[in-house]
Amino acid sequence: MSEKNMNSALVRRVNKLLESRVEHDKDTLEALKELSTFFTENTLNSRRNLRSKIERRSLAINEEFLASFREVKASLDDVYQNVLAMNTSVQSMTNRLQVTKAQTSQLIEQTSKLQSESQILTMQQEVANAFIRNFQLTPSELTVLHGSARESPITEEFFSVVSKVQDIHGKCRVLMQSGYQTLALDIMQRMTLLQESALERLYRWTQTQCKNIENERLAPLLIKAMSKLQDRPVLFKYILDEYCTARRTALVGSFIDALTLGESFGTPNPIEMHANDPKRYVGDMLAWLHQVIPVEKENILILVKGCDKTDVSDQVKQALSNITEGLCHPLKSRIEHVISTEAPATVLYSITTLIRFYRAITEQVIPESVLDQTLLDLLALSEKSFLSRLQRETRIALGERAEPPGSDLVPAPSVSRLLSLLNEILSVASIAEDREKDMLQIVSCIIDPLLQEVNETASRLPTVDMAVYLLNCMHQIQSTLALYEYMDQRLERLQAQSDAQIDTLTSEQASSLVAHLNLGSIYTILQGRDQGPLSSIPGMDALSVKEFTNKLEAFLVMPDVLLLPQISLLQSNNHRIITQKRSFEVIGAIYRQLFDACHDPKNLYQNPSSLFSRTPEDLLQTLISQ
Template sequence: MALKIDKNQNLSLVKRVNKLLESRPENDKDTLEALKELSTFFTDNTLKNRRNLRSKIEKKSLTINDEFLSAFKEVKSTLDSIHSDVLSMNNSIQTMTSRLQSTKTQTISLIDRTTKLQNESKKLSMQHEVANAFISTFQLTKHEIEILHGQTREEPISDEFFIVVNRIQTIHSSCRILMQSGYQTLGLDVMQQMTLLQESALERLYRWAQNQCRHIENEQIAPLLMRAMCTLQDRPVLFKYIIDEYCTARRAIIVGAFIDALTLGSKIGGTPNPIEMRADDPTRYVGDMLAWLHQAIPIEKENILNLLKACDKTDVSDQVKHALSHITESLCHPLKSRIEHIIALESPATVLYSVMSLIRYYRSIFTGIIPDSVLVNDLSDLLDLSEKSFNTRLQRETRMALGERAEPPGQDLIPAASVSRLLTFLNDILSVALIVTGEDREKDIQRIVSYIVDPLLQEIDETATRLPVVDMAVYLLNCLHQIHSTLSVYEYMDQRLERLQAQSDAQIDTLTSELASSLVANLNLGPIYTILQGKEQGPMSAIPGMDPLSVKEFTNKLESLLLMPESFLLPQISLLQNSTYRSTALKRSFQVIGAIYKQLYEACHEPKNDYQNPDGLFARTPDELLEKLISQ
């Protein structure tokens, strides 16, 4: 039995040892903590210490329990103190709750009264805001009224002034909405008040703008003055008065500048030297004055447009034209008097035409800028005056060039000296006309040609009538050729050249007839031609003058004509200056001789005329003869 017990104990011990061996203390946190704590007082691993280990552990445990008990006593005393405090607080809360309940009952009526007062306060606050909004919308502030009226009449206008004026207009417009909302009386009162303020402001603005225009010196328009014109545009009378004041000021300035340009020089128009220095050159003198106006007037127009820049463009166009016409009116007297003086001088027709062209050119320009103005009307009068003076001078110089009596031509039948002088004079004037542009250019050129060429042709005809027929034809052809050559280089001369050509053709016909008659006489063709045209009975070879010997004598003279045509032709033919005219007259006269020759040739070859060996009478056929004659 004892053995069995020992055996069981051994087995139990073995199990414990195995369990201990199988356990892994490094993974057991409690074991590690216990071992760590054990290491604090179990320092030496001796037999004695191992036997006393249990008692030490028990003592250590007892010490810890004692420490815990003492700490717990402190906690308990603290908890007792807290419990007493909580009981005291609970009593206080109970007291306060009862008092609060009593107070709550008392303040219910107070809260109701406070709510009513708050609602009334909100209502009054809203009414106050509405009143302030109405005042700010429909009334001007004290500062704005001070700006509107100004401290003195001479106080300048500022940007703030226009802001206040615009605000008055806005308030005035808003009064209609106020009246439509049912506040007619209030709206009318505010509208009346704003109307009075607006009238006062516009009156002050008018005086200020008028003063600005009265003392305007430079060409730059102040922006405030532009805004003033825009603001006053709704007051036509005040608006017109200001423009008139501006025009009056600018009239004095521009006429002063024009006088300075005439006497001292000016940068405007590119005339740094005084224009009066070129008074001895009428064309340049008039051109410089008109050019100065051409430069100055657009500047004035631009200034007026700048003045009215902020205004409604549909309403200011007529104002601009009227103002520009009013300003330029001051330039009319000094300009007109000087140009009239130039026109009145005994200037050559070329100079007068240049002056007339300048006036016409600048009048067309100014008409586009300021139509129906005094300046344009004066330029029209000057243009009429210059045209009359030019026409008179042109006719006078034409008569002077022609002379009192028609000059007879020389033996060479070239145009007289008066013809050359007059054509040179015509060239001088037309060379000026070529420079001129415009719709009146054609009219001017044709008028100039008519004033010069018609008297010239009349004198040429008068001179030619005193000459023999051939000399007359040659002289007229030479003169017509020179006139035709002069006019052919100019435009608009088609009809005139056609008439000259028709006159030349008539003289060529006359010359051809005379030349053909002379050839017929020199070749003794008269009797032969008469016989060929007659109707004699019998063979033609039996008629005196048509016998073979006479025919042969005629053909021999024709050969002499082919060899020495000068001895048979009229000497005046060589005096023709135009080779075309000369060749045309010769060709036509030779064609007459060729036609008679052909008729004779055919008559001699007819058997009934009884010519023996007709081929022996003629060295050439009619075609060969005509070709040879024309090739001369």
């Protein structure tokens, strides 16, 4: 190779080395890193021996690898020998197992059969135990059901056992449907006997303990007992009857104690201490009933709390009626005695309202009971006695003969007495139950004979005195009745009678005014027809007309002079005003007729305006304003 070519090749290598990027060559960097571990001195001798060092190092590494591999091979050989030994052992064991399996196959078959039979027997035992648990009672449960003694107390556990007996009896129906009729019937018969025995024991215990319903400890047990006995209607009824008998006796005793001793021996005082006050006496007795009846009802409801309400509702009402029946005789005898005494009508009516009020409450709690009927009878008796007494007091107040009025024509004292009695009774009736019927009946009982007496008295008086007296009486009656409701029709009738008397009094007053003003002849002439000009008729000439208007003016100055003296005796200012107004309207009407006739040209009055100082409108306005 020429020198030029060698130089060129060397140049290319140098350029290649110069162009290479050693820092990016991973292999080169790893090689340099490994080289730095044994190339520690950068001398000329070290660089010359570098190749040999590298080769020796490579040889050492290969020798180390070979030594390590020999150890691995030795280990693998040992494993191989062990596997061969294990294989030989397994094969030997397999052979022995095959021999043993062949020898024990019959034993295994027998063992499997015995295991199956054991499982069946275990299952049958579990079924038998479950059957016993569900269809039989344990000895302890039988002891609880029958009791260690004949009158041993009933506990919560007893009701659990009774419920279990009833449950077993019900499950027997399912057992019969499953094909075990004979077994089911035997169990049902056994459970029926146990149930009857348990209910008989429960009945005796409940019959003894139901009298202590107030005992909070026994109440839950009694509630459960009555719930169980509800399935035996006869026993259930016997228990309620026994309870009612005991409570009736206790209630009557409490009532007698309240009457004679007072509650808690004198606190409060005995009811009969107030026997001289009929209203309070009757009210206290009825109030005592009002307090105890709800308590008795609550006790019965507690006793049957666990029962079916729809089945025992009628029995509860009947039981409460039986309990309260014992109170009827002592209550009725005392109230009848009070009613039969000569008590005032106001007191009898107060007693009537009390009986009516408490009877309405009793009817809601125990309807159609003996006590309710007793109160109804007492109410009818009290109403009858009240009306009889009221009629008697009315006759006494009116007296045997009608009292003549005095000269002042005010209502007789009997009128005031009766209206005072009426006001006193109506003041009580206005707040009572069913007051409309009572108030109308009371008013009729007093007002009808009163009006008859007033009319009889007035009939013996002169016309004007009669009208004034009747108006005064009507006014006093209306003033009393107007204070109360439901009196509209009665007030309308009284107003119609008052209007008739006002008309009579107006007529008398107008006639008196016509007579004093000499209007009689003028009015008669004005009513005539076809008499020719009025100015030519005697009494209707201009001088007579002027004389009349002068008298009328004098009357307007002092109108009271010509009024009837009885008018001032009217107690009602409204009656006086109406009477005067209507009578003045009569005078005004005649005056208008005369005024129009004088201003009529056909009557030939000269200067008729000079005859009259007022127009009819002015006159009427002046009269009304008096």
